[in-house]
Amino acid sequence: MTHALAQKLDSYEALSDQDRWALDGLVLRTRQVGAHVDLIREGEAPENVHLILDGFACRYKVLPNGQRQIMAYFVPGDFCDLNVFILDEMDHNIGTISPCRVVDIPRRSIDEITARYPNITKAFWWCALVDEAVLREWLVNIGGRPPNQRIAHLLCELHTRLEAVGCVTDNSFSFPFTQIDLADTMGLSNVHVNRTIRELKALGLITLKQRTLTILDVDRIKAYCHFTPNYLHLRNTRWGDRRSVSWINREQ
Amino acid sequence: MTHALAQKLDSYEALSDQDRWALDGLVLRTRQVGAHVDLIREGEAPENVHLILDGFACRYKVLPNGQRQIMAYFVPGDFCDLNVFILDEMDHNIGTISPCRVVDIPRRSIDEITARYPNITKAFWWCALVDEAVLREWLVNIGGRPPNQRIAHLLCELHTRLEAVGCVTDNSFSFPFTQIDLADTMGLSNVHVNRTIRELKALGLITLKQRTLTILDVDRIKAYCHFTPNYLHLRNTRWGDRRSVSWINREQ
DNA sequence: CGACTTATTGATGCACTTCAAGCGACGTGG
DNA sequence: CCACGTCGCTTGAAGTGCATCAATAAGTCG
Numbered sequence: 416m417t418h419a420l421a422q423k424l425d426s427y428e429a430l431s432d433q434d435r436w437a438l439d440g441l442v443l444r445t446r447q448v449g450a451h452v453d454l455i456r457e458g459e460a461p462e463n464v465h466l467i468l469d470g471f472a473c474r475y476k477v478l479p480n481g482q483r484q485i486m487a488y489f490v491p492g493d494f495c496d497l498n499v500f501i502l503d504e505m506d507h508n509i510g511t512i513s514p515c516r517v518v519d520i521p522r523r524s525i526d527e528i529t530a531r532y533p534n535i536t537k538a539f540w541w542c543a544l545v546d547e548a549v550l551r552e553w554l555v556n557i558g559g560r561p562p563n564q565r566i567a568h569l570l571c572e573l574h575t576r577l578e579a580v581g582c583v584t585d586n587s588f589s590f591p592f593t594q595i596d597l598a599d600t601m602g603l604s605n606v607h608v609n610r611t612i613r614e615l616k617a618l619g620l621i622t623l624k625q626r627t628l629t630i631l632d633v634d635r636i637k638a639y640c641h642f643t644p645n646y647l648h649l650r651n652t653r654w655g656d657r658r659s660v661s662w663i664n665r666e667q
Numbered sequence: 668m669t670h671a672l673a674q675k676l677d678s679y680e681a682l683s684d685q686d687r688w689a690l691d692g693l694v695l696r697t698r699q700v701g702a703h704v705d706l707i708r709e710g711e712a713p714e715n716v717h718l719i720l721d722g723f724a725c726r727y728k729v730l731p732n733g734q735r736q737i738m739a740y741f742v743p744g745d746f747c748d749l750n751v752f753i754l755d756e757m758d759h760n761i762g763t764i765s766p767c768r769v770v771d772i773p774r775r776s777i778d779e780i781t782a783r784y785p786n787i788t789k790a791f792w793w794c795a796l797v798d799e800a801v802l803r804e805w806l807v808n809i810g811g812r813p814p815n816q817r818i819a820h821l822l823c824e825l826h827t828r829l830e831a832v833g834c835v836t837d838n839s840f841s842f843p844f845t846q847i848d849l850a851d852t853m854g855l856s857n858v859h860v861n862r863t864i865r866e867l868k869a870l871g872l873i874t875l876k877q878r879t880l881t882i883l884d885v886d887r888i889k890a891y892c893h894f895t896p897n898y899l900h901l902r903n904t905r906w907g908d909r910r911s912v913s914w915i916n917r918e919q
Numbered sequence: 920c921g922a923c924t925t926a927t928t929g930a931t932g933c934a935c936t937t938c939a940a941g942c943g944a945c946g947t948g949g
Numbered sequence: 950c951c952a953c954g955t956c957g958c959t960t961g962a963a964g965t966g967c968a969t970c971a972a973t974a975a976g977t978c979g
Contacts (some may be wrong), residue, residue, distance in 0.1 A: 476807050479893045484811040486803050503794045506800055506898040540753045548758055550802055551738050556726050558809050558854035559736040593925065602810035604968050609927065611953080641731045646758040785928050814935085845957060861959065 418442055418468055419492030423647075424538040426579045427650055434534050441528065442468060442518050450591070453510040454495065454517065460504050462518040462582040465495040470515030471591055475599070476507045485600040487550060492580045497525075497543050513591035541648070548646045557602050560640070561601070563611050565601050567640035570621065574630055575644050590628035670694055670720055670841060671744030671832040676790040678831045679902055686786050693780065694770050702843070705762040706747065706769065712756050715771040717747040722767030723843050727851070728759045737852040739802060740764075740825070744832040749777075749795050766844035793900070800898045809844055809854050812892070813861050817853055819892035822873065826895050842880035 423440050424430060430438075436447050445468055448454070454465050454472065465472075467489045474487040476493070486507065489495055494573055495509045529536040549572070556565050556652075577588045594612070598605040615621050620636040622629045673690050676682060678875050682690075691908045697720055698787070700706070706717050706724065717724075719741045726739040726747070738759065741747055747761045752774050781788040801824070829840045850857040867873050872888040882888055 437747075469965095471864050474803070476803075478807070480812050482811045484807045486806050498792065498796060499790065501796050502800075502900050507803065537753065540750065544750060544753050547799055547802070548754075549807065550799070551726070551728075551759060554802065554809065555730070555736045555803050557806065558852075559728075559730050559734045560846075567683070571701075594927095595925080605925090606927090606966060606969080613927085645756075648754050648758070847957080857958090858937080858960090859935060865959085 419490075419582075420466060420468070422529060422580050423492035423541070424535070427538050427541045427648075428534060430534060430538075431582050434532055435647075436516070437532050437535060439527055441520060444467065445516050445518050448511050448515045448517050450511055450513050453508055455505055456508045457505050461496060461499040461502070463521055464497055464525060465509065466500070466518040466520060467491055468516040468518060470517075471512040471601075472509060472515055472591075473512055473596075474507055474509050483599045484602075485551070485596065485632075487546070488600075490573070490576055491581065491582060493546075494539075494542060497539060497546075505613060513589070514559065543647075545648050548648065552646045562601070562603055562607060563614060564640040566597065566608065567609050567620065567636055568614060568642055569597075569601070570615075570628065570630065571637055571640060571642040572644075572647075573628075574633070575649075579649060586628055586631075586633060587629040589626060590623065591626050631647060671742075671834075672718060672720070674832050675744035676787070676794075678788075679790050679793045679900075680786060682786060685782055689780055689784050689787060693772060693776060694718065697768050697770050700763050700767045700769050702763055702765050705760055707757055708760045709757050713751040713754070713772055715753070716749055716777060717771040718772060719743055719745050719747065719762065720768040721735060722769075722771060723764040723841075724761060724767055725764055725808060725848075725852075726759055726761050735851045736854075737848065739798070740852075742825070742828055742832065743834060745798075746791075746794060749791060749798075759781050764848060765841070797900050800900065804898045804915075808882075814853070814855055814859060815893040816848065818854075818860065819872065819888055820894055821849075821853070822867075822880065822882065823889055823892060823894040824896075824899075825880075826885070827899060827901075831901060837881070838883075838885060839879055839881040841878060842875065843878050843897060853874070 417435075418439075420442060420557075421430065421435055424434075424438070448470075455461065455474070469491050472493075473485045473486045473491040474489070475483055477483050496505075499505070525539075552572070556568050560568060563573075573590075574583060574586070574588065574654065577583045582588055592600075594608045595605045597603075597612075601608065603611075605655065612623065614622075615636075616623065619631055620639060621631060636642075655663045669687075670691075672684065672694060673687055676690070677684075700722075707713065709728070721743050724741040724747065725737045726741070727735055727737045727862070729735050741761075748757075774904075777791075781791065804824070808820050812820060826835060826838070826840065827841075830834045833842055844852075846860045847857045849855075849864075850860045853860065855863075864873075864875065867888075868875070870891075871883055872891060873883060888894075
């Protein structure tokens with residue numbers, strides 16, 4: 416059974432057996448972390464890279480008034496802070512949502528890998544750039560989409576990302592997020608998240624029972640929120656020749 | 668007269684004379700671009716890195732309903748897409764706000780520089796990570812702050828970033844953004860942006876005349892929106908020992 | 920079983936959007 | 950040179966989408 420990281424990198428570029436062995440060496444020392452535990456906090460100096468092998472985590476900040484803003488979700492196979500060594504200190508927190516299996520990778524191990532395995536190095540780069548692209552899409556999501564499409568879009572993204580690491584069966588996947596988590600992610604109140612989710616259920620797009628989310632009609636929910644996965648830059652995904660829209664034709 | 672890039676990198680780590688010369692070689696071939704011109708569009712394959720030497724540009728997407736979402740502002744000294752080669756095609760557009768002096772840097776030049784100048788390589792890394800940190804802060808801004816603080820926060824950030832490249836005198840700087848630009852940046856309507864800006868003027872925090880913005884009371888506007896520049900990771904900036912807030916104490 | 924968190928639902932209010940109209944600055948062409 | 954169109958800013962009026970407050974129900978964990 417291959418771990419989520421190898422599966423994820425493989426979805427970008429085919430890995431050799433040597434590459435795989437090197438990755439296996441990276442993830443030898445895993446540790447189990449409970450739910451709602453901080454892996455690293457704002458103000459601390461980053462020592463290790465955190466890799467999530469199992470479970471869900473997130474990146475977040477807390478504003479002076481106590482408001483929490485979640486900026487990213489981490490799913491199995493995701494690095495939390497791959498290149499963070501460059502910066503002197505963390506400007507945000509990283510905490511678990513559900514119990515997680517985590518690997519703490521020292522900087523030296525990353526350097527050694529990138530020195531010897533160009534394929535992996537390239538794949539790491541790809542990870543970092545995709546993470547940034549996801550962050551951009553979240554900004555678009557919060558800034559530009561109405562709440563119902565906003566939440567649907569997040570669900571489509573999670574579905575796609577989790578599918579790439581084999582965590583989806585029959586369009587169902589583990590969904591440990593509370594409605595408060597979602598509210599703090601989407602810039603909405605928990606009450607409104609509740610009503611929006613019920614709307615998505617009523618439309619027959621999803622079901623959500625016992626922390627398991629099922630997408631009932633993948634095509635319809637993607638159409639519903641205009642989900643295009645191009646920003647995830649997956650190898651096997653193809654979508655129509657969607658031409659870009661420029662400055663000129665701003666209105667419809 | 669040193670250009671904005673050298674000045675910016677120097678604000679991170681002191682550069683040697685050799686480093687400076689190498690950077691000067693990078694920015695030899697500049698070109699002038701008008702306002703509201705796309706430098707690169709969604710769907711295109713990235714060929715060159717774009718560096719802004721003078722003027723303002725932005726990163727944006729256009730949603731199916733015609734809504735534009737701006738995801739980043741570029742000021743003098745900023746790379747638009749430093750590491751974008753890794754990805755097959757652009758997932759967003761980059762366009763100018765004002766007329767700009769731009770350098771198109773081919774991938775090879777970047778590779779040569781990073782192969783020979785470790786200081787510059789490290790500084791480039793720092794640029795990329797700070798850009799990402801800024802993006803995160805924008806997400807917090809849109810998701811978590813009320814509109815008045817949201818706009819004030821953007822102005823504080825611009826002030827700080829422009830100061831680092833010598834584009835601020837007497838707390839005044841060029842401000843070519845229209846209120847529609849700001850609206851598409853902040854996830855607000857242009858009407859509300861207008862009223863909020865008038866509020867900031869009425870509070871005596873700013874003036875805005877002939878595309879020049881002046882911050883009348885830097886300390887007060889920073890306090891007004893709880894601006895902390897730690898996410899910009901500037902060398903010379905120091906701020907109090909702001910301890911991080913964690914999961915536990917969520918409410919105030 | 921009891922304490923606490925999470926989900927749900929209703930009622931109220933206001934912050935924001937939308938629509939609309941007027942105004943000044945600017946550029947272009949007749 | 951003036952007429953006209955466009956664009957950005959401003960302001961008013963009206964409607965509503967979302968937050969806030971509150972109270973109950975349903976899980977969940979010790």
